[in-house]
Structures are given as structure tokens and as C-alpha cells.
Amino acid sequence: MPSLKQLDRSNLVIHIDSFAKVAFPGLRVGWIVAPAAAIERLRVVKQTTDLHTDQLAQATLAEFLRRGLFGKHLAKMRKVYSSRLAALDEALRKHMPEGTRWTRPEGGMCLWLELPPGFDASELLIHVKERGVLFAPGRYFYVQGPQPNTLRLGFASLDEKQIARGVATLAELLKIEMRKRQRGVRRAERSRVALV
Known part of the structure; x- marks a missing residue:
């Protein structure tokens, strides 16, 4: 283009x-x-x-x-970044829970990920940071109407093993939060009292 x-x-x-x-x-x-x-x-x-x-x-x-030397270097880096993007996409497919969506980019060094509705990426970041995983909450990339359940994952500076570990950690913590929410819903349903 x-x-x-x-x-x-x-x-x-x-x-x-x-x-x-x-x-x-x-x-x-x-x-x-x-x-x-x-x-x-x-x-x-x-x-x-x-x-x-x-x-x-x-x-x-x-x-x-x-x-x-620039052309050769650029060709090499394209292969490196393409491999890292493939590793990220594979790890997301393997680990992310249902309801998580992403679009594999055609260019650039970041991937946009959408968490299931109701999740706040900024809150999730607090937990994953403690485990050595970082991402950028999506709300910072909106001019208006930020979507709190979105985030940006960068992959350029990480090797394939780091990407796989990071995604596995992110997915694990997301699944834990999903289970907590599910238990909370069940508790709320059990505690309802029928009035006659």
C-alpha cells in the first residue's frame, strides 16, 4: 500500500x-x-x-x-517479528478462555485483545504485574468512549518462550477472576429469599 x-x-x-x-x-x-x-x-x-x-x-x-545493510536487517527483523506474532497468536489460542477475542494484526508490533464483557484490563494489570507480565490497558488508546475490557499486547521485545509464559500467566489470572465472579453469582443466587 x-x-x-x-x-x-x-x-x-x-x-x-x-x-x-x-x-x-x-x-x-x-x-x-x-x-x-x-x-x-x-x-x-x-x-x-x-x-x-x-x-x-x-x-x-x-x-x-x-x-x-538496512535492507538485510529489515528482512531479518520481519522474520523475527513474524515468528513472535505467530507465537503470541498460538499462545492466545491455547490459553485464553472463551469470550476473549483478538485480531491478528497485519502490521505493527502489538496485538489488540478484548477481554470478556465486564472485565477491567486496568484491574487485571495489577494482578499480572505481580507475576512479571505487562500490557497496556486499552482505555488509553480511545479518544472517546474507552472500553475498559480492552488491552494492547506488545510482542517485539520478547522471545517466543517469554511470550508463551506471559500469555499463560495472563490467561491463568483471567480464568481465576472468571471463577471468582461465577462463585459470586452462585452465592447471590443461593442467598435470595422468596417472599410469599
């Missing part, structure tokens, strides 16, 4: 991106494709925030690109 900049025939689109996600997590070097005047204005704005990007990181990346 072409980018908006590739479709731009009037030179009105500014394309800004980063190498952090596609090449080297933690490397804070980005790039811009725009008219020279727009780039100059953006440079001035950036300098008011942090003067400049790390020069050693820029020089290292420039040399990496000059030697033609």
Missing part, C-alpha cells in the same frame, strides 16, 4: 517516520520527506525541545545505510 506521500502530487504531505520501530528499538533517529521550507521550520521547532538528536546514533545509522 502506498504512503500518503507517494500519492501526493502537489507536495503538500509531510512524511515523518522513525527507525526505532523498523530497525533498532531504542534508537531515537527519525526522518522527514517534505519541502525544504517545511523541514527548516520543523528543525527549528525540534531545536527548541532538545537541541539535536544524538550525533553518534545518527552517524552510526548513516554508515549502516551507506553500506547497504
Whole structure:
């Protein structure tokens, strides 16, 4: 799929991106494709925030690109991330309880997961954090009407074993919470008194 900049025939689109996600997590070097005047204005704005990007990181990346190593590295990382996504999808299928839904992404490094109705991902995070599992509650990714039962799982920085363990832990704690709720419903049903 072409980018908006590739479709731009009037030179009105500014394309800004980063190498952090596609090449080297933690490397804070980005790039811009725009008219020279727009780039100059953006440079001035950036300098008011942090003067400049790390020069050693820029020089290292420039040399990496000059030697033609970026394409090979990108192909390798695509395979790595694809394998990690497959491991995440497999672990979710194996461990997640009924009522949990997710969509396997076609791109990116995160997967969107929907817990059964009535669950709050922020509350679940408190419990899984104690067991070494982290995720981002979905409510932070909504402009309006956040859904508390949603969450975002990142997989780029974890190997397949870590992914499998993390999902198993998340699913185990979710199932425990589901059983607690079910017991609470049964208790409530037993404690009802019929009035005659």
C-alpha cells in the first residue's frame, strides 16, 4: 500500500517516520520527506525541545545505510517479528478462555485483545504485574468512549518462550477472576429469599 506521500502530487504531505520501530528499538533517529521550507521550520521547532538528536546514533545509522545493510536487517527483523506474532497468536489460542477475542494484526508490533464483557484490563494489570507480565490497558488508546475490557499486547521485545509464559500467566489470572465472579453469582443466587 502506498504512503500518503507517494500519492501526493502537489507536495503538500509531510512524511515523518522513525527507525526505532523498523530497525533498532531504542534508537531515537527519525526522518522527514517534505519541502525544504517545511523541514527548516520543523528543525527549528525540534531545536527548541532538545537541541539535536544524538550525533553518534545518527552517524552510526548513516554508515549502516551507506553500506547497504538496512535492507538485510529489515528482512531479518520481519522474520523475527513474524515468528513472535505467530507465537503470541498460538499462545492466545491455547490459553485464553472463551469470550476473549483478538485480531491478528497485519502490521505493527502489538496485538489488540478484548477481554470478556465486564472485565477491567486496568484491574487485571495489577494482578499480572505481580507475576512479571505487562500490557497496556486499552482505555488509553480511545479518544472517546474507552472500553475498559480492552488491552494492547506488545510482542517485539520478547522471545517466543517469554511470550508463551506471559500469555499463560495472563490467561491463568483471567480464568481465576472468571471463577471468582461465577462463585459470586452462585452465592447471590443461593442467598435470595422468596417472599410469599
